Amino acid sequence: MALSGPSYSVDLLTKTKGEMEGFLADESKLARTRELLEKKKEVLNEEQKKVLNLFERVFGCYIMESETAREFRALATRIEGKLEGDRNTLKLGAHLPNDKDDGTHFVEMSSVGLSGRMRVDPDERVRKACHESLDTIGDFVLGNGFPELIKTRNKFAKELGYEDYYDYKVTQAEGFGKKELFKILDGLETETRPLLESARANFAEAKGGQSALEPWNISYLMAGDVTTKLDPYFPFEKAVEQWGRSFSKMNISYRGATMDLDLLDRPNKYSNGFCHWPQPAWVKPDGEFQPALTHFTSLADPAAIGSGLIGLTTLMHEAGHAAHFANILQPSPLFSQERAPTSIPYAELQSMFLDSLVGDAAWRARYAKNRDGQPIPWDILQQDLEEKHPYQVFALRSMIAVPYFEKALYELPDDEVTVDRVNALARQVELDIQGGPSPRPLLSVPHILSDESSCYYHGYVLAEMAVQQTREFFLNKYGSLTDNPNIGPELAEKMWKPGNSEAFLDLVEQLTGKPLTSDDWVTTLCQPIDELLIEEKEAYQEACDGLGSGTVDDDVNLDMRIRLVDGDTVLADTDQEGSFLATCKRFEDYVVERFG
Numbered sequence: 001m002a003l004s005g006p007s008y009s010v011d012l013l014t015k016t017k018g019e020m021e022g023f024l025a026d027e028s029k030l031a032r033t034r035e036l037l038e039k040k041k042e043v044l045n046e047e048q049k050k051v052l053n054l055f056e057r058v059f060g061c062y063i064m065e066s067e068t069a070r071e072f073r074a075l076a077t078r079i080e081g082k083l084e085g086d087r088n089t090l091k092l093g094a095h096l097p098n099d100k101d102d103g104t105h106f107v108e109m110s111s112v113g114l115s116g117r118m119r120v121d122p123d124e125r126v127r128k129a130c131h132e133s134l135d136t137i138g139d140f141v142l143g144n145g146f147p148e149l150i151k152t153r154n155k156f157a158k159e160l161g162y163e164d165y166y167d168y169k170v171t172q173a174e175g176f177g178k179k180e181l182f183k184i185l186d187g188l189e190t191e192t193r194p195l196l197e198s199a200r201a202n203f204a205e206a207k208g209g210q211s212a213l214e215p216w217n218i219s220y221l222m223a224g225d226v227t228t229k230l231d232p233y234f235p236f237e238k239a240v241e242q243w244g245r246s247f248s249k250m251n252i253s254y255r256g257a258t259m260d261l262d263l264l265d266r267p268n269k270y271s272n273g274f275c276h277w278p279q280p281a282w283v284k285p286d287g288e289f290q291p292a293l294t295h296f297t298s299l300a301d302p303a304a305i306g307s308g309l310i311g312l313t314t315l316m317h318e319a320g321h322a323a324h325f326a327n328i329l330q331p332s333p334l335f336s337q338e339r340a341p342t343s344i345p346y347a348e349l350q351s352m353f354l355d356s357l358v359g360d361a362a363w364r365a366r367y368a369k370n371r372d373g374q375p376i377p378w379d380i381l382q383q384d385l386e387e388k389h390p391y392q393v394f395a396l397r398s399m400i401a402v403p404y405f406e407k408a409l410y411e412l413p414d415d416e417v418t419v420d421r422v423n424a425l426a427r428q429v430e431l432d433i434q435g436g437p438s439p440r441p442l443l444s445v446p447h448i449l450s451d452e453s454s455c456y457y458h459g460y461v462l463a464e465m466a467v468q469q470t471r472e473f474f475l476n477k478y479g480s481l482t483d484n485p486n487i488g489p490e491l492a493e494k495m496w497k498p499g500n501s502e503a504f505l506d507l508v509e510q511l512t513g514k515p516l517t518s519d520d521w522v523t524t525l526c527q528p529i530d531e532l533l534i535e536e537k538e539a540y541q542e543a544c545d546g547l548g549s550g551t552v553d554d555d556v557n558l559d560m561r562i563r564l565v566d567g568d569t570v571l572a573d574t575d576q577e578g579s580f581l582a583t584c585k586r587f588e589d590y591v592v593e594r595f596g
């Protein structure tokens with residue numbers, strides 16, 4: 001985290017993490033829970049039973065009641081540790097063409113750097129070289145223990161009675177198995193296959209022929225210049241204020257929580273945005289409510305083009321997680337902790353629903369303004385929709401390719417888990433699901449390596465499905481999402497309050513009134529662009545007409561203390577500044593002064 005002071009060291013982190021895992025994997029706690037459930041059956045009230053049942057589920061996720069399974073698990077952890085260590089030392093980079101002669105020179109870049117360069121560099125030779133480098137990650141992991149890891153994970157899962165490691169992972173996190181998961185995913189796959197085929201054909205036609213579909217050309221040709229045109233309307237220094245205004249108009253309350261936001265990038269900062277809870281929210285036995293304490297970070301670089309929109313979307317996303325976890329009202333903190341058995345799509349649904357608003361014309365009309373306070377013109381929004389909407393299916397197919405690949409990988413018989421076979425399998429799945437080689441080669445996806453994130457990607461797919469169903473539900477019920485005061489209280493009551501005491505699929509059905517299906521997502525993707533433009537233009541116009549009706553001076557009340565920090569430095573604090581807007585102003589001044 002690049003924080004100074006003796007209380008922030010890798011050793012201490014390892015120590016506290018070990019203590020927490022020790023607590024969760026303590027067999028005597030599981031035994032005591034079962035004893036109470038059994039012996040006191042007659043006298044326990046409903047709430048006590050609910051808490052004990054949850055304890056049993058939580059401890060069950062961390063305790064392994066088989067010696068052999070524990071041995072395989074330990075072996076897998078060792079192989080994984082070595083593989084991740086080796087992967088971190090892998091030097092990536094591309095042989096880029098020289099300016100002055102026909103030769104090349106090597107430039108070192110991370111995988112994120114390579115993908116970024118591939119998206120924006122106008123020289124096709126550069127983009128191709130970047131993609132070739134991404135492709136080498138697969139050979140590296142396959143040559144450094146990945147096949148052994150797959151086999152060991154499978155042995156471990158089978159020892160515990162699961163079909164394979166994928167089945168084990170889904171069942172632990174979601175409470176349903178691999179078969180049920182892929183019934184849902186297969187529906188989505190079948191329904192969007194014809195869309196993919198026509199989108200690929202149209203893309204090739206619109207962008208200069210079959211070469212447009214080369215994996216190093218797709219994202220470059222799709223992005224166009226619209227990112228640059230959008231940029232002035234999403235000034236990074238305004239992001240905190242925009243999030244606060246938008247959430248408070250939706251009546252989202254954080255129930256007295258405290259939140260530290262560490263938004264700016266700095267050297268050696270952990271290289272991924274995240275949100276965590278040193279203090280989960282819960283209701284104590286005497287009825288007193290313990291508000292949450294949340295920390296979250298992102299890697300914003302306000303000087304880069306497009307950073308304002310990315311920063312804002314990240315903020316809406318992570319603050320959405322924070323709103324969710326601040327509103328869990330249950331009789332133990334274990335209902336509101338972020339690890340298993342808390343479901344991944346359950347958590348991601350809340351954050352992805354709230355960050356989806358930033359893409360809506362109504363939201364943009366109201367909040368996207370340049371530094372002179374002028375709202376974003378419609379023609380930029382139109383161009384954005386025209387360039388991206390027809391090809392959204394590419395993102396969906398790239399998302400589902402990961403679970404299909406991992407499913408097939410863990411289903412290979414042991415003697416087929418070889419470098420050549422796994423390589424061929426990855427290429428086969430890219431061809432089947434994405435229609436050709438992927439801009440992000442499957443074997444380069446970082447999630448597939450570590451225990452925590454492998455066999456987990458389906459969480460994003462199910463969450464997006466539920467986001468589309470939730471959007472459709474609220475749109476049908478109220479006609480609009482932006483600034484709708486009903487949305488906060490309704491999500492808090494039906495989605496957030498239960499925490500992990502209820503299953504993800506049940507919660508979606510209870511809120512939207514129907515079981516989770518891919519119908520609404522598919523309908524959104526299939527909507528003809530002309531029709532979408534008419535709808536969005538109307539929403540844009542309506543939101544513009546409503547501007548000026550008191551949105552600027554209204555105070556913002558989220559019922560939380562916010563501290564904007566940069567590592568150890570506190571940039572602004574609601575307790576010091578007195579109000580949310582005064583805190584935003586202080587942050588804004590700091591960013592403008594530092595980044596210009």
Ligand SMILES: [Zn+2]
Binds near residue numbers: 317347348351
């Ligand atoms: Zn998230």
